[in-house]
Amino acid sequence: MEKGQVTIRDIALKLNISISTVSRALRGMADVNADTKKRVLEMARELNYEPNQIAQSLRSNRTNTIGIIVPDVQVHFFSSIVSGIQKVASKVNYNVLFCQSGESYQTELNNLKALIASRVDGLLISLSRETEDIEHLLRVQQKNIPLVLFDRISDDIDTSKVDVSDTDGAFKAVKYLIDTECRRIAYLAGPKNLTISNKRMEGYLHALRAAGITPDEELIVHCNSLKEDAAGATAQLLSLNNKPDALFCVNDPVAIQAIQVIKKHNLKIPEDISIIGFTDDPVSALIEPALTTVAQPSHEMGQCAAKLLIDQIKGYDGTSRTVTLDTKLVLRNTTKLLNP
Amino acid sequence: MEKGQVTIRDIALKLNISISTVSRALRGMADVNADTKKRVLEMARELNYEPNQIAQSLRSNRTNTIGIIVPDVQVHFFSSIVSGIQKVASKVNYNVLFCQSGESYQTELNNLKALIASRVDGLLISLSRETEDIEHLLRVQQKNIPLVLFDRISDDIDTSKVDVSDTDGAFKAVKYLIDTECRRIAYLAGPKNLTISNKRMEGYLHALRAAGITPDEELIVHCNSLKEDAAGATAQLLSLNNKPDALFCVNDPVAIQAIQVIKKHNLKIPEDISIIGFTDDPVSALIEPALTTVAQPSHEMGQCAAKLLIDQIKGYDGTSRTVTLDTKLVLRNTTKLLNP
DNA sequence: AACGTTTCCGGTAACGATCTCGGAAATTAA
DNA sequence: TTAATTTCCGAGATCGTTACCGGAAACGTT
Incomplete structure (x- = not known):
């Protein structure tokens, strides 16, 4: 029973040949005797040898490893x-840190x-939602790390990016609300520095203006830490003298919170107030009423990013x-039907 | 603009001292002049030096990295x-592969x-659900990898484990069904080789017997690939002459599928049929009717496993x-109220 | 003044694998 | 038989870092 793991040196010693030869045999190089090669491979299997990728990495200056940082993996x-990332990576023998x-x-900096x-x-x-300064990303580029x-x-850095058509998705959602006779459409936005929230706002404003509706600042409410604020923000909207007849939400969790609050106010969805979310979280199809939402191809996004x-x-x-990537409006039961 | 990343050698050359000294200075060792140390640290910062963990790992034979294999991270x-694992690991400066x-x-083998x-x-x-043979885990132990x-x-390997009180959780669930007047309680099980499914079956059988109810084999149905089978299995149960009046499900996704099927059959939940799931997926609280389920402390499980x-x-x-870890029966609306 | 101590630093050998180079043995060609 | 070539293999350097060892100053002690 050895202490550490098996190395090519162990194989070499057992067979009384040099480590160079063992290395060549394991890598399947040409200039090694067929018999020697066979003996090396057999011995490797017998000793349960696994190449030390650490040593390989040091030598080759490539780790075959990519790093991911996400805000919170508990969010579906x-x-x-x-x-998606892991599957693509694993297919081409890359590890994922x-x-x-x-x-x-x-924490993002530490990561x-x-x-x-x-x-x-x-x-x-x-x-992260807190990240405004991207100095750290520039330093990554200086080191020539893809x-x-x-x-x-x-938008402040020139590098490869994968996003979804936020603006267009929001536009489609809000247009649908307008097409189903909604006029006072509120936007439950995310934090003010969040790019995606702002892009969705653009689409929201664009759709309103295209329909000749003047945006009402009263109807745009930002919420930060998702769940808690969303409920408050919804309550705030419902307390207006001139209540909204529709709610476009920056994402599904916010929309789901909004639904709970609206139910408590005994308002009917979608008759009194329509709701559209963003993301198409699996929960959205199962809640009551099922949430109309702008679907984002999340798995595909991971695969695409990994491939890039x-x-x-x-x-x-x-x-x-x-x-x-394209978004798609998924119609369910929090919105009215389109009149033919 | 250099090609690779900065090394201690680069720092040593710039300051015209030896790499040994640079190494000592960076590691904050005692026998290095305060001024030298300061110059090294300054230069390191100026050059944006980051220690090469690969080299450190090779030297020390420790990578400060732990590996995780889960069946599917998309499952909440x-x-x-x-x-939970990642948070604990990161707190003690461990990376997560x-x-x-x-x-x-x-794939598990490849991973x-x-x-x-x-x-x-x-x-x-x-x-993985397919894994029956654990030879590969024994080989891990032979290599002395924790x-x-x-x-x-x-159960076939002697190593540290973290699980939840499956049997007890199932017992509590089924006992509650019995206490609320259910008598024909079905078990929608997982694959036959899945340990957790079998442990939950034990609890199920135990609760029945404790109440003097003879288990009916007709009422135990296994399903494999979760979603598709669950619907079929539920339909099968509903087509029995002597229908069940309660359904205990191996997990929440199965329970949710069951609910959909039962709704389609126009049966009332919980009046006609009670349902209890297992896991407490976030979806469960939001669906209609909200699912009574046996909650597992998943985040805690990750943290506990990582700490171990x-x-x-x-x-x-x-x-x-x-x-x-303890499970907890979370009462919601797919079960009847207990009579006081 | 001669000695021991402390302070600080550099050379060198590892960690495991790969690659280049060169050389010995075996084979072929002349 | 000798020369030329091919086949196969080993020595050594290298990747970036750290640990061990030893040495040169600078200091203090008698």
Whole structure:
């Protein structure tokens, strides 16, 4: 029973040959005797040898590992992305070092430091809600580490990005609300510095203006820490003299909170007030009433981001590209039917 | 603009001192002049130096990295565990290499191979549904790699484990059904080789017998690939001459499927048929009717497993321990009220 | 003044794998 | 038989870091 793990040196000693030969045999190189090669492979299997990727990495300066930072993997949207990333990575023999920022800028910095120290070959990051300064990302670029941002991206850095058509998705949602006779449409927004929240706001405003409706500032409410604020924000909207007849929400959790509050106020959904969310969380199809929402292809987003990154690592593509995935309005029961 | 990253050698060259001194200075060792140390630290910051953990790992034979394998991180129960693991690990400066088996035995083997090659300091594994043979886990032990199993554990290996009180949780659930006047209680089970499914069956049978009810084999139905089978199994139960008046389900997704089918049959929940799930998925509180379920502390399970593993890695505890976390019956609206 | 101590620093050998180089043995060609 | 070539293998350097060892100053002690 040895202490550490088996090395090529152990194999070499057992067979009384040099480690160079063992290395060549294991890597399947040409200039090694067929018989020697067979003996090496057999011995490797017998000793249960596994190559030491740490040593390989040090030598080759490549770790075959990519790093991910997401805000919180407990959010289904992110776990779905992480799943997509991991599957693609594993298919091309890349490992995945996984971190969570917990929506904290400081933790994001720490995560990044750890991943850089681990010499990941590339990075996939979805920014924390607190992150405004992207100095740390620029430092990543200075080190020539390939970087792909997804979902929570930043416009202040020139790198590859994957996002969804937020503006267009919001536009489609709000247009649908207008088409189903809603006129006072509120927007339950996210934090003011969150890019995706702002892009969805653009779509919201655009749809209103396109229909000749003047946006009412009273109807745009921001909420920060999702659940708690969302309930308060909804209550605030319902207490207006001139109540909204529809609610467009920055994401599904907010929409679900809104539904609970509206139910408590004994208002009918969608007759009194229509609701549309964003994301298509699995919960949304199961709640009562089932939530109409703008679906984002989360799994595909992860796969796409991973592919972009790996292409960059392998040097297939040096340019930074932004891929925008399509969103789709999924009609359920929190919205009225379109009149034919 | 250099090619690779900055090394202590670069710092040494710039300051015209030896790499040994730089190393000592960076590690804050005693025998280095205060002024020299200051200059080294300043230069390190100026050059944006990050220690190469790969080299450190090779030298020290420790990677400060643990590996996780879960079946599917998109399942909330697992993402919650993974989140708990990652938080604990990060707090003690451990990295997390993340893999998914996708419920495939072969993929689990591949994952394990990759993690061993990466020389993780320890492993956290929740077995795939396909896994029956645990030879691969024994090989891990032969290599003296600390291993902790969680949730999907196996009785055939002596190692640290974290699970929940499955049997007791099932017992409490079924007892509650009996206490609320249910008599023909069906069990919608998982695959036959799944330990947790069998343990829950034990609790189910125990509760029945304790109440003097003879278990009816007709009322125990197994389903494999979760969603599709669950619907079929439920339909099968509803087509019996002597229908069940309650359904105990191996997990929440199965219960939720069952609810949909039962609704379609125009049966009233819980008046005609009561339902209890297992896990307490976040969805369960939001669906209509809200699902009564046996809650498992998933986040805590992750944290506990990570702590056990890290204690083992650091050599605080060499013995293999099994921690069983408590389950809690969460009463909602798919069950009748208890008569006082 | 001669000695021991302390302070600080550099050389060198590892960790495990790979790659380059060169050389010995075996084979072929002349 | 000798020369040329092929086949196969080993020595050594290297990746970035740390640990061990030893040495040169600078200091204090008698």
